[in-house]
Amino acid sequence: MSESFTVVRFSRDSSLAKIESLKYCDAPDKVCENVHTFGIFYVICIALSIITYIVDLILACLLLYYYSINGYGLYFAITLTFTLVPAILMTTISLRWYIVDHDDPSLGRTSVSNWIVRIIVLLLQLAPLMRYVDTLILGLKSKIAGSTANYTEQMTLYRRMIDEDTNSALLRLFHCFLHCAPQAVIQLMILLMNVTHPATMKLTEGEYKIISKLSLP
Numbered sequence: 001m002s003e004s005f006t007v008v009r010f011s012r013d014s015s016l017a018k019i020e021s022l023k024y025c026d027a028p029d030k031v032c033e034n035v036h037t038f039g040i041f042y043v044i045c046i047a048l049s050i051i052t053y054i055v056d057l058i059l060a061c062l063l064l065y066y067y068s069i070n071g072y073g074l075y076f077a078i079t080l081t082f083t084l085v086p087a088i089l090m091t092t093i094s095l096r097w098y099i100v101d102h103d104d105p106s107l108g109r110t111s112v113s114n115w116i117v118r119i120i121v122l123l124l125q126l127a128p129l130m131r132y133v134d135t136l137i138l139g140l141k142s143k144i145a146g147s148t149a150n151y152t153e154q155m156t157l158y159r160r161m162i163d164e165d166t167n168s169a170l171l172r173l174f175h176c177f178l179h180c181a182p183q184a185v186i187q188l189m190i191l192l193m194n195v196t197h198p199a200t201m202k203l204t205e206g207e208y209k210i211i212s213k214l215s216l217p
Contacts, residue, residue: 086174090127
């Protein structure tokens with residue numbers, strides 16, 4: 001089997017990169033373990049991604065609570081806007097990707113129970129979290145398929161895991177640009193205004209430390 005193929009072609013022709021073009025070891029039915037296996041490194045990366053995403057949401061909620069109890073209506077509205085708008089955008093994009101995957105016959109049909117879970121998670125505006133969980137599940141399934149010598153299913157599940165990982169990374173990139181970056185700029189402006197105009201801001205030393213900690217993305 002030739003290992004040279006075109007991955008991207010800027011034409012109307014479809015890409016020639018397919019599962020059949022994956023690299024094999026000496027055994028014709030076995031995939032190289034160091035190339036196409038799901039290991040502990042993937043689990044650690046996915047776990048860190050889930051933890052950092054949840055921590056970021058918790059810090060945003062704490063910041064909104066702090067603004068509300070201290071009467072900073074303008075800062076509360078701005079922070080809430082830069083929290084909800086990116087979440088809604090990511091939910092819309094993720095739902096669109098789910099619909100596209102559902103229409104792909106090579107991926108099979110998604111069960112009704114899975115759609116219910118997806119809709120609930122999307123309504124909670126937790127689109128990247130669902131993608132991370134799907135990535136972890138598909139990776140574990142590919143590992144199990146490889147241990148049972150079902151290498152064709154292993155390749156298919158591994159490819160789907162890579163697709164989910166790519167989608168979650170793109171959603172997190174949108175979240176970084178649309179949520180974390182504006183939040184950091186807003187909180188930096190609040191800190192600078194507190195330094196230059198302390199009488200108008202009226203922030204105590206303890207409040208200043210709290211905002212300084214929450215300003216980290």
